[in-house]
Amino acid sequence: MVSTISNALQEGEQILKNAGIKNYKIEAREILENLLKMSFEEIFVQRDMFLKKQTKELFFKRIYKRKIGEPIQYITKISHFYSRVLHISKGVLIPRPETEILVEKVLEVFAKKKNISCLDMCSGSGCIGISLMLENSNFKQVVFVDKSKKAIDCCRKNLQTYNLLSKSNLILSTFFTKIPDRKFDLICCNPPYVSKNQYLSLENTVKLYEPKNALVSDKGGYSHIKKIAKESTNYLKKDAKIFFEVGIGQAKQAKEILFNLGYSDLVTYNDLNNVERIVAGKWKN
Numbered sequence: 001m002v003s004t005i006s007n008a009l010q011e012g013e014q015i016l017k018n019a020g021i022k023n024y025k026i027e028a029r030e031i032l033e034n035l036l037k038m039s040f041e042e043i044f045v046q047r048d049m050f051l052k053k054q055t056k057e058l059f060f061k062r063i064y065k066r067k068i069g070e071p072i073q074y075i076t077k078i079s080h081f082y083s084r085v086l087h088i089s090k091g092v093l094i095p096r097p098e099t100e101i102l103v104e105k106v107l108e109v110f111a112k113k114k115n116i117s118c119l120d121m122c123s124g125s126g127c128i129g130i131s132l133m134l135e136n137s138n139f140k141q142v143v144f145v146d147k148s149k150k151a152i153d154c155c156r157k158n159l160q161t162y163n164l165l166s167k168s169n170l171i172l173s174t175f176f177t178k179i180p181d182r183k184f185d186l187i188c189c190n191p192p193y194v195s196k197n198q199y200l201s202l203e204n205t206v207k208l209y210e211p212k213n214a215l216v217s218d219k220g221g222y223s224h225i226k227k228i229a230k231e232s233t234n235y236l237k238k239d240a241k242i243f244f245e246v247g248i249g250q251a252k253q254a255k256e257i258l259f260n261l262g263y264s265d266l267v268t269y270n271d272l273n274n275v276e277r278i279v280a281g282k283w284k285n
Contacts, residue, residue: 003056006047008032012063019067027072031062034076069205082131087157091150093214095127098271099190102245102278103131105269106188109241109280110136113185118142119235121175121189121228124214126155128188133164141167143184147174148211176231183237190245191224192217198247221247226257233261236283243280251276 003011009032016024029040035058036043051059062075071094073079079088081095082103088094110116116139120129129142142164144155152172159165171178194215199207206215217224225244232242242263246254251268258266263281271277 003051004048005032005036005043005051008051008056008059009043009047012059015060015063015067021066027066028063030072030076030078031066032059034078035059035062069208071205071209074209079125079127081125081127082135084131084134084162086125086127086130087154087161088125089150089154090209091148091211092154093124093151093210095125098275098277099127099245100131101269101271102188102190102243103128103135105278105280106132106186106241106243107135110138110186114138115140116186117184118186118188119179119184120144121187121232122146122191122214122224123155124148124151124190126158128190129168130155130158130162130164132188133167134162139167141169143169143171143179145171145173145176145179147172148214150211151214175227176235179235183235184240185237186241186243187228187232187236188243189228191228193221193225193245193247193250195221221250222253222257225250225254229257229261229263233283238284240283241280242283243278245277246279248275251279254279255281 009028012028013025016028021027033040065075066072073088073094074090077087077089079086079095082100118129118139120142123129123144123146126144129144133139133142146152149172152170156170159168173179192215196216199216244254255266258281264284265282267280268276269278
């Protein structure tokens, strides 16, 4: 059956609504915009245009993927972070709004510093380091480190989009294994911090689609934080900063981990839900 853009969009909206998708109208529109490479305004103007059979089939195939729970970011290959559009691919953690708090606080702390060197550990899509460079030109170089080749490839694509490759170094590495012997002004990290028990209670949209190794950490969710905080001491300049994103209820123990390793000036920052989400400290040795 032949469908206009308007008819297909309405049908897609209804399918997502019946599936219990909260933002069904927005998501159906985003899927169609992404497929047609058109803005919402362009779609509105051409709403009575007939869709080709192949295009219509592809649209409803993507609608069905969303209906059964696949995150829209993987369907459209787009994720929004810090007011920008990033490429996202399957096998790479989808950036969360909570991580924007880390970017915001780093920018505040480093607002007056020049020639900043940064290591973005567990970099994923590159959302943290890329945002820092785009927001503050004094971030002269960012080293992106991840153990996942899919993440490194995704990060490279985002760096190319924003013409930042010349200011960046991408390293496929498990923790600091392949990091050159040098020191940084800042190490920032959104590590896996979900405990194995917590993972079991996550929504299926997360468990079935997002990479488990980017979410789960041993020792109650603290294994990565402990190891990265400890190894970072060899890569931080005197008075350099370290920033971690942590899970709900983890800030107190994360601060203790940093304190016991010799970090000082420990602070926490809350997210928009008033949860202690970011832990930061200074390295003085």
